[in-house]
Amino acid sequence: MALRNGPDEFGLVTRVMHWVMAILILVMLALGLRISSMEPGLSNLWLYGLHKTLGLTLLALVVLRILWHLASRPPAPIGPPGRMRLFVKTWHWTLYGLMIAVPISGWAGSSASGIDTVFAETFVVPPLVQPSERAEFVWFILHEIFAKTLLGMVIVHILAALRREMGGDGTLTRMLRGRA
Numbered sequence: 001m002a003l004r005n006g007p008d009e010f011g012l013v014t015r016v017m018h019w020v021m022a023i024l025i026l027v028m029l030a031l032g033l034r035i036s037s038m039e040p041g042l043s044n045l046w047l048y049g050l051h052k053t054l055g056l057t058l059l060a061l062v063v064l065r066i067l068w069h070l071a072s073r074p075p076a077p078i079g080p081p082g083r084m085r086l087f088v089k090t091w092h093w094t095l096y097g098l099m100i101a102v103p104i105s106g107w108a109g110s111s112a113s114g115i116d117t118v119f120a121e122t123f124v125v126p127p128l129v130q131p132s133e134r135a136e137f138v139w140f141i142l143h144e145i146f147a148k149t150l151l152g153m154v155i156v157h158i159l160a161a162l163r164r165e166m167g168g169d170g171t172l173t174r175m176l177r178g179r180a
């Protein structure tokens with residue numbers, strides 16, 4: 001079982017990162033929507049802590065994933081080269097952009113609130129911006145827009161993957177088993 005990606009194959013490292021991050025992102029989208037509809041209080045503060053810890057973990061994971069893909073290029077989307085392939089690649093790169101923008105904006109909004117951002121209840125991460133009500137408002141609006149755009153794009157991504165797999169081109173099989 002190859003660890004690295006091949007010209008027509010997703011290696012084990014890429015596949016594990018894809019599925020671990022996919023699960024965490026779906027959990028985080030649900031958790032984020034839940035906490036944003038709650039009144040912060042002592043009983044639910046741990047949910048905010050969990051959201052921030054998982055979010056910062058995802059930020060570290062996406063950096064590692066990008067570095068890995070620079071070292072081991074993933075295969076091109078299945079199908080003949082052309083506009084469709086370019087479109088799928090651009091979609092994937094936009095997903096990467098959002099996987100960075102979502103946690104950064106959440107981290108910046110939390111910093112602007114003036115409350116320490118604590119990772120795993122152990123260490124305080126440095127603030128990204130100075131505390132200010134205006135900055136807090138703007139960063140959390142951006143966090144919401146980026147997160148909801150990510151949610152919409154992920155839904156399309158999942159439907160497209162299922163549709164192509166049902167069409168018989170092996171797109172999903174390749175992300176599950178490595179080869180189509």
Ligand code: HEM
Binds near residue numbers: 055058140143
């Ligand atoms: C991939 C990572 C992340 C995802 C998918 C995510 C997703 C979300 C979503 C969907 C919301 C609800 C937005 C709304 O409807 O207003 C939210 C809220 C929130 N997020 Fe994140 N988030 C991530 C990372 C982070 C990080 C790293 C932090 C801070 C260090 C953070 C802090 C917050 C806070 C404090 C709220 C509540 C804001 C409010 O009460 O209006 N998030 N997140």
Ligand code: HEM
Binds near residue numbers: 018088154
């Ligand atoms: C939930 C968040 C998700 C994100 C952010 C995401 C992101 C990505 C990205 C960036 C790629 C390009 C390959 C790479 O760079 O690793 C990819 C490929 C793929 N994803 Fe996801 N994904 C998610 C969830 C899912 C789910 C739930 C499915 C299941 C249907 C899925 C199916 C696939 C397939 C089949 C490919 C291979 C596409 C190809 O060969 O061109 N993804 N995903």
